Amino acid sequence: MIVGAKMNLMPITNRPTVSVANRVSHFSYAIRNIVDEAKNVEARGLRVRYMNVGDPVAYGFQSPPHLIEAVERALRDGYNGYAPSAGVIQARDAVAEDYTKRGMAVTADRVLITTGTSEGIELVLTALVDEGDEVLVPVPTYPLYTAVIAKLGAGAKYYRTDPNQDWMPDLDHLRSLITPRTRVLVVVDPNNPTGAVYPTHIRRALIDIAEEYGLVIVADEVYSEVAHDGPVPLLGTLDNDAPIISLSSLSKAYLAPGWRTGWMVVGSNSRLDNVLVAMKRLADARLCSPGPMQHAVVAALQGDQSHLDEFRSALTERARLTIECLSAIPAMSCVPPRAAFYAMPSLALPPGRTDEDFVLNLLRETGILCVYGSGFGMAPEAGCFRVVFLASPQELTMTYNDIAAFTEHYLEKA
Ligand SMILES: Cc1ncc(COP(=O)(O)O)c(C=O)c1O
Numbered sequence: 204m205i206v207g208a209k210m211n212l213m214p215i216t217n218r219p220t221v222s223v224a225n226r227v228s229h230f231s232y233a234i235r236n237i238v239d240e241a242k243n244v245e246a247r248g249l250r251v252r253y254m255n256v257g258d259p260v261a262y263g264f265q266s267p268p269h270l271i272e273a274v275e276r277a278l279r280d281g282y283n284g285y286a287p288s289a290g291v292i293q294a295r296d297a298v299a300e301d302y303t304k305r306g307m308a309v310t311a312d313r314v315l316i317t318t319g320t321s322e323g324i325e326l327v328l329t330a331l332v333d334e335g336d337e338v339l340v341p342v343p344t345y346p347l348y349t350a351v352i353a354k355l356g357a358g359a360k361y362y363r364t365d366p367n368q369d370w371m372p373d374l375d376h377l378r379s380l381i382t383p384r385t386r387v388l389v390v391v392d393p394n395n396p397t398g399a400v401y402p403t404h405i406r407r408a409l410i411d412i413a414e415e416y417g418l419v420i421v422a423d424e425v426y427s428e429v430a431h432d433g434p435v436p437l438l439g440t441l442d443n444d445a446p447i448i449s450l451s452s453l454s455k456a457y458l459a460p461g462w463r464t465g466w467m468v469v470g471s472n473s474r475l476d477n478v479l480v481a482m483k484r485l486a487d488a489r490l491c492s493p494g495p496m497q498h499a500v501v502a503a504l505q506g507d508q509s510h511l512d513e514f515r516s517a518l519t520e521r522a523r524l525t526i527e528c529l530s531a532i533p534a535m536s537c538v539p540p541r542a543a544f545y546a547m548p549s550l551a552l553p554p555g556r557t558d559e560d561f562v563l564n565l566l567r568e569t570g571i572l573c574v575y576g577s578g579f580g581m582a583p584e585a586g587c588f589r590v591v592f593l594a595s596p597q598e599l600t601m602t603y604n605d606i607a608a609f610t611e612h613y614l615e616k617a
Contacts, residue, residue: 206268210316212354216574217313219454226353226354226356227402228321229350229353229354236578237255237562237566237572237574237575237578238255238505238572240563240566240567241253241255241566241572242555244550244566244567244570248329251566251569251570251571251572252569252570252571252572252594252598253572254571254572254573254590254591254592254594254602255572255574255589255591256333256591257395257455257458257544257545257591258460258593259455259458259593260307260458260459260460260461260542261473261592261593262593262594262595264458264517264593265458266457266458266459266512267457267502267503267506267507267510269502269506269507270453270457270459270499270502270503270506271499272502273498273499273501273502273506274495274498274499276497276498277494277495277496277497277498277499279496282494282495282498283494283495284494285491285494286316286405286492286493286494286497287298287484287491288486288487288489288490288491289313289314289315289316289483289486290314290315290316290317290466290491290492290497291316291494291497291498292311293497293498293500293501294316294466294497294498294501295311295312295314295315295316295466296311297500297501297503297504297505298311298314298316298466298468298500298502298504299311299313299314299468300387300504300505301504301505302314302437302439302449302468305436305437305440306436306437306439306440307437307439307440307443307447307449307468307588308443308471309468309469309470309471310471311451313468313469313470313471313479314466314467314468314469315466315467315469315482315483315486315493316464316465316466316497316500316576317408317450317452317464317465317466317467317486318358318463318464318465318492318493319452319454319460319463319464319465320423320425320450320454320465321347321451321463321465321491322463323450323458323465323466323467324347324348324351324423324450325351326422326467326482326485326486327387327450327467327478327482328348328352328355328357328387328421329351329352329355329485330478330481330482330485331386331419331478332352332355332357332386332387333355333357333388334356334357335357335358335384336356336357336358336384336385336386336387337359337360337372337380337382337384337385337386337501338352338357338358338359338360338385338386338387338388338389339360339362339377339380339381339385339388339389339418340352340359340360340361340362340389340580341361341362341364341372341386341389341390341391341394341406342361342362342363342364342579342580342581343364343396343397343547343576343577343579343580343581343589344350344359344361344391344530344580345366345391345395345396345423345579346578346579346580349580357550358384360380360385360562361380361580362376362377362380363376363377364394364397364399364535366397366538366547366549368399369399369411369538370394370398370399370538370547371399371401371402371405371524372401372405372409374405374408374409376399377412378412381412381416381418385416385418386411386418386419387419387420387421388403388413388418388419388420388421389414389420389421389423390406390409390420390421390422390438391423391424392406392423392427392435392438393422393427393429393430393435393542393543394426394542394543395425395426395543395545396545396547396574396589397538397545397546397547398522398538398539398540398541398542398543398545398547399538399541399542400430400435400541400542403441403524406438406441407441407444409414409438410438410441410442410445410447413445414445414446415522418446418540419446419447419475419478419509420438420445420446420447420448421448421450422437422438422439422447422449422450423449423450423451424437424438424449424450424451425450425451425452425454425455425456425465425540426455426456426543427451427456427567428455428456428462428511428546429455429456429511429514429515429518429542429543430515430541430542430543431518431519431522431540431541431542432516432525432541434511435542437449439468439470442548443470443471443472444468444470444471444472445470445472446472446474447470447474448467448468448469448470448478449467449468450465450466450467450468451465451466451501451596452464452465452466453496453499453500455467455543456511457499457503458510459496459499462493462496463490463492463493463496464492464493464496464497464499464500465492466500467482469482480543518543518544518592520596521544521592521593521594521596521599522539522540522541522546524596524599524600524603525537525540525546525590525592525599525603526539526540526546526593528599528600528603528604528606528607529546529548529603529606529608532549532550532606532607532610532611533552533610533611533614534551534610534614535548535549535610536548536549538547543598544591544592544593545589545591545592546589546590546591546592547579547587547588548587548588548590549575549576549585549586549587549588550586550588550610551586552584552586553614553617556583556584556586556617557575557577557583557584558575558577558585558586558587558588559575559577559583560575560577561586561613562574562575562588563575563586564609564613565606565609565613568609569605569606569609571602571605571606571609573588573589573590573591574588574589575588576588576589
């Protein structure tokens with residue numbers, strides 16, 4: 204007793220710092236991590252122009268009113284308790300119907316409602332990948348994949364996508380990375396951060412490779428409705444029997460990223476049954492994704508979708524403007540994005556400079572916040588950075604003019 208009492212008197216400053224798990228050192232998410240530096244810039248009094256996060260609502264796009272009404276109604280109708288772990292049946296039915304209508308036939312028991320695509324990524328990789336297993340991930344990559352793989356103690360194997368081929372996957376490179384420990388092929392199509400949309404022969408080849416090596420495809424299809432020329436078919440429509448688990452959400456096409464509501468659809472072939480059972484077990488342990496928002500899934504997939512045409516045409520205009528302005532900058536090149544709201548330009552950097560150096564200097568001098576390509580797994584000397592082109596055309600024009608002036612100055616100084 205007395206000893207314990209003495210220990211409690213120990214001055215707080217003498218207590219050792221609590222250590223954190225090693226896995227955190229492998230976990231980073233540049234898209235948000237870079238905001239710390241933006242806050243420093245703001246503290247100096249410079250306005251920061253945030254071009255780092257793919258959130259349409261932050262740029263003035265509005266969630267469709269009938270989705271908001273569906274959530275309001277659910278709240279008022281008393282759907283405020285825990286939802287079933289796999290999601291409310293109305294939402295699961297709506298997703299199954301939507302996929303079936305679009306050509307990937309599934310039943311509602313193969314649908315899970317998740318806390319955004321992000322939770323789908325975590326659930327599917329946790330269910331499939333043991334420590335030491337390997338996952339094929341495109342590079343540049345959406346960084347959550349790398350972060351989750353690191354957390355699981357698995358290995359990310361990056362297959363190249365090639366800016367000289369419109370950011371198409373390099374299939375030979377992909378094949379060369381496959382080992383007996385490879386379990387999963389991640390396909391992000393349409394792609395963040397490149398805005399690429401893969402043609403049918405590439406998609407077909409990805410399925411064939413997965414079949415040849417016994418891999419499961421995690422198809423991240425969160426941008427399939429916001430391809431600029433109209434919705435992209437789901438990967439599973441090419442082969443309903445392929446080992447595909449498709450992920451999507453309300454975040455992008457349905458303009459409600461803050462609701463954290465998404466879904467995962469497990470292809471109907473019975474060889475995926477164990478994976479479905481495993482994911483349901485994992486889902487049970489986290490109780491459920493937010494209940495009231497799940498009611499908006501029905502409204503989104505079965506109600507009025509006219510906002511999609513408007514959104515796509517706004518994106519098409521901004522993509523055109525982005526290419527026009529960025530391609531006019533000497534030493535800069537950019538593949539035209541064909542989907543979503545991202546472009547990945549690259550700057551021919553002076554020797555010894557990195558993408559992070561360019562992006563941080565751009566931020567500190569102009570307040571423009573982009574994300575460096577190495578945050579997406581690109582080589583730092585490749586000079587890539589990602590822009591989010593959701594701001595108004597006027598704001599974008601000013602921003603691109605400022606990027607042009609800064610770049611000229613940055614290259615001259617080097
Ligand atoms: C390719 C990709 N997958 C998943 C996500 C996460 O989306 P959600 O908001 O549905 O979790 C994003 C978000 O930017 C993304 O770009």
